[in-house]
Amino acid sequence: MAKSQAVAARSRSNWIIHLVLIAASVVMIVPFIWMILTSFKTVTEATQIPVKIFPANPDWSSYAKAFEKSDFGHYYLNTIFAAFMKTLFPVIFSSMAAYAFARIKFPGRTLLFFIIISVMMVPNPVFYTPQYLLMSNWGLVNTVTALWICSLVSPFATFLLRQFFIGISQELEEAAILDGCNPFQTFRYIMLPLVKSALVAIVIIQLLWSWNELQWPLIINSSPDKLTLSSGLSTLVSMFSTNYPILMAGAIMAVIPMIVLFFLFQKRFIEGVAFSAHKG
Amino acid sequence: MNSRSRYVWAYVMIAPTLLGTVLFWSWPAVYSIYLSFLKSENFGLINHWVGFANYEKLFHDREFWQNLRNTLYYTVLFVPLTLVFSTFFAVLLNSKIRGLSAYRVIFFLPQVTMPAAAAMVWVVLFARDYGFINYLLGTHVAWISDSRFAMFALVIVGVWGAIGLNMLLILAGLQGIPRSLYEAAELDGAVGFRKFRYITLPLLTPTLFFTTVVLMIGATQIFDSIYLLIGKTNVALPSVRSLVYAYYQNSFVYYDQNYGAAIVDILLVINLILTGIQFAFQKKWVNYD
Numbered sequence: 001m002a003k004s005q006a007v008a009a010r011s012r013s014n015w016i017i018h019l020v021l022i023a024a025s026v027v028m029i030v031p032f033i034w035m036i037l038t039s040f041k042t043v044t045e046a047t048q049i050p051v052k053i054f055p056a057n058p059d060w061s062s063y064a065k066a067f068e069k070s071d072f073g074h075y076y077l078n079t080i081f082a083a084f085m086k087t088l089f090p091v092i093f094s095s096m097a098a099y100a101f102a103r104i105k106f107p108g109r110t111l112l113f114f115i116i117i118s119v120m121m122v123p124n125p126v127f128y129t130p131q132y133l134l135m136s137n138w139g140l141v142n143t144v145t146a147l148w149i150c151s152l153v154s155p156f157a158t159f160l161l162r163q164f165f166i167g168i169s170q171e172l173e174e175a176a177i178l179d180g181c182n183p184f185q186t187f188r189y190i191m192l193p194l195v196k197s198a199l200v201a202i203v204i205i206q207l208l209w210s211w212n213e214l215q216w217p218l219i220i221n222s223s224p225d226k227l228t229l230s231s232g233l234s235t236l237v238s239m240f241s242t243n244y245p246i247l248m249a250g251a252i253m254a255v256i257p258m259i260v261l262f263f264l265f266q267k268r269f270i271e272g273v274a275f276s277a278h279k280g
Numbered sequence: 281m282n283s284r285s286r287y288v289w290a291y292v293m294i295a296p297t298l299l300g301t302v303l304f305w306s307w308p309a310v311y312s313i314y315l316s317f318l319k320s321e322n323f324g325l326i327n328h329w330v331g332f333a334n335y336e337k338l339f340h341d342r343e344f345w346q347n348l349r350n351t352l353y354y355t356v357l358f359v360p361l362t363l364v365f366s367t368f369f370a371v372l373l374n375s376k377i378r379g380l381s382a383y384r385v386i387f388f389l390p391q392v393t394m395p396a397a398a399a400m401v402w403v404v405l406f407a408r409d410y411g412f413i414n415y416l417l418g419t420h421v422a423w424i425s426d427s428r429f430a431m432f433a434l435v436i437v438g439v440w441g442a443i444g445l446n447m448l449l450i451l452a453g454l455q456g457i458p459r460s461l462y463e464a465a466e467l468d469g470a471v472g473f474r475k476f477r478y479i480t481l482p483l484l485t486p487t488l489f490f491t492t493v494v495l496m497i498g499a500t501q502i503f504d505s506i507y508l509l510i511g512k513t514n515v516a517l518p519s520v521r522s523l524v525y526a527y528y529q530n531s532f533v534y535y536d537q538n539y540g541a542a543i544v545d546i547l548l549v550i551n552l553i554l555t556g557i558q559f560a561f562q563k564k565w566v567n568y569d
Contacts, residue, residue: 017372018379028440034412035401046404051415060291093391097297104290114297119305121555123501125524125544126402129315129537130308152301183289187378212394214504215524219532233396234508244404251397262392273391274448278496 016068037247039063039248046244052093063253069246070239072253074225075232079211082147082228086210087203090154097158099187104171113162116155121276129221133222146220147228151210160276164198165191201272204265208273211258229254285466315541332347344520344543348527350431354522356433356440362495363488365439366446373447374454387444395441399508402437406509424509431521437505442498446491453487454480462478493558500550503528521549542552 002106010075038046040058066072100106101113132141139148168191176186192199217231233254240246264270319330338344367389373380390398405412406423414420423433461479469477503524510517512529521529523543531540 010307014375014377017375017377021349021369021372021377021383021483027385028386028389028443029402031398031405031440032393034405036395038404042552047410049288051410051412053412071509093296093300096293100290100293104286106287106290109290112294115306116298116301119301119309121552122305122309123497123524123544123551124545125501125503125527126548127308128304128546129531129541131304131312132532133537134304134308137507150304151295151378154306155297155301183286184293187293188512208392212396214396215528218507219528228368230394232395233394233400237400238513239510247400248404251394251400255393255397258392258394259389262389263385266381269392270384270388270448273388273445276447277445 023169026138035248035252037254038244041245043243047242059245062249064270066236066246066250066253070232070236070250071224071227072250075227075229078144078147078226079228079230082142082217083210085148086151089207090157090206091199091202093153094188094202095158095161095192096184097162099165099191099266100183101158102162103191104183109235119155120159121232125215128216130217132219140223142223142226145227147217147226148210149251150216154202156276157206161162161195161198164195168194198275200268201275204269204272205276207261208258208269236278286529290509303418312541313545315538317543318538320538324351324421330538334538337539338542338546343518343521347521347543348522350520351429351500351502351522352477354438354502354520355496356435357431358438358499359492359495361435361439362442362446363492365443366450366491367488369443370447370450370454371480372452384448387447388443389444391444393441395504396508398441399437401435402505402509406433425514425516427516427519430510430520432513434502434505434509434520436497437509438502440544446495449491450484450487453484457483481496485495490558493554497551500547 037054039062040060041055042059043051045055090171097116101109127150135141135146135149140149141195172190172194173186176190181189213228213232214230214234216232217228221227221231224235227242233250236247292555311347316334317329317331318327319333320327328515369383370497374382392419408414408420408422408425421429423429457480461483462475465475467477500522502522502526506517506520507528510520512533521544527540527544527547530543531537
């Protein structure tokens with residue numbers, strides 16, 4: 001008797017929990033729904049009083065307008081290319097360095113590692129002016145190269161991967177050394193495959209960060225064909241201040257690739273981001 | 281293989297990261313401090329050493345104090361709200377209900393959304409005359425251009441974006457608490473909120489502390505949402521302008537890179553203090569284990 005009461009109470013409280021969570025989910029999703037609905041409205045519908053929630057006839061033209069009147073083609077290419085460079089190189093360089101720091105006891109190891117990870121304590125805006133001056137010296141201001149070159153290396157990824165290499169048992173590595181592998185071969189063929197899940201997490205956060213980054217692209221480039229999606233959207237705002245359908249169409253085009261990737265690899269995305277937040 | 285040639289391999293393998301870090305990150309960090317003691321003319325071609333002049337100017341600048349206050353005000357609103365909501369939803373999700381992964385995905389969605397794009401849709405939602413939020417509430421408030429409300433709008437956008445990730449981190453902390461503790465407490469007659477107050481909260485403290493520091497470091501660096509939600513021509517900008525926004529404006533709009541460097545170096549000091557607190561307490565808790 002008591003047990004069935006407890007079960008009943010539990011399922012009742014579960015209903016309440018679901019109700020609260022569903023209400024919260026709706027709040028989380030409303031901005032996305034509003035983005036989509038607005039992008040299909042006409043300008044009149046979007047600024048109508050009282051508010052009109054659904055467009056009478058879905059109007060696709062805002063997407064074409066956003067694409068034509070700004071330089072969305074370039075925004076996409078620049079963002080994709082920069083994200084690619086800012087993912088590929090840090091993953092290669094950081095995994096090599098992380099392995100050496102974790103597994104080879106060389107003179108100066110502690111000091112050199114400290115030099116690398118100490119920059120993690122510094123807020124990003126501190127770097128921007130000197131980096132800008134450096135780019136300016138190299139004649140790289142307003143180029144696509146400037147979007148990624150400072151991020152060829154990642155102290156953060158080095159730090160994370162080192163933790164992983166430290167956690168792997170010695171035996172496999174010792175066998176490889178006995179077989180005559182040099183440290184790079186040991187790293188490449190024995191150790192690297194063992195940290196695959198950490199590498200995937202790093203690929204995901206590097207992609208996400210560089211895709212969404214605003215301040216550096218805004219500072220370093222100003223020609224329309226050198227902007228990224230993020231900095232491009234801000235020019236869209238100044239061009240079409242209250243033409244909401246065009247702005248929302250632009251916003252959707254900018255976020256869609258990451259959201260599609262997220263839905264395809266939900267688990268890996270969530271784990272990757274949570275993992276990096278935890279260790280960082 | 282002898283150890284000397286292993287060293288050589290090690291240096292070769294760390295070389296790209298080490299050189300890149302020194303060139304692109306360490307040197308700029310040091311140079312940023314150096315810049316704050318200079319006065320540049322002709323776009324940096326002529327530099328004079330001016331000692332603490334930029335900082336003196338800063339400390340006599342009312343706008344700087346306002347910006348610092350705004351940054352701290354944002355932080356003390358954003359961090360506790362994010363923590364409370366994240367903990368609340370994490371506790372709900374930890375109660376073995378169905379659909380956990382669906383809720384996780386939904387709450388996480390803002391995390392993968394470009395902040396610039398998110399800020400733009402919030403502009404539309406917050407609009408005074410034809411915004412959805414005023415329509416729902418039956419109000420007629422200029423959320424983002426009234427200096428009394430702009431900060432709240434920023435905080436709402438910030439919390440909306442931060443709940444998903446922090447909820448997950450706290451959920452991971454909750455799942456680390458042994459069930460047997462709850463069962464023992466239930467035998468002693470503890471229910472509902474008392475279990476949360478006397479078991480969950482104390483054992484969750486390290487996670488909550490870590491989350492708080494990370495959130496604070498992030499909050500003091502707020503820029504994206506001010507730039508796009510509030511915007512440079514907004515009359516409410518002075519009441520929300522953060523240190524990073526002021527840095528951006530002074531360095532890249534007014535081209536006073538030295539003054540900008542002084543502003544951002546104040547931010548550096550704030551962040552180093554926060555990181556120091558984090559390290560100090562982290563050690564303390566690791567020892568307790």
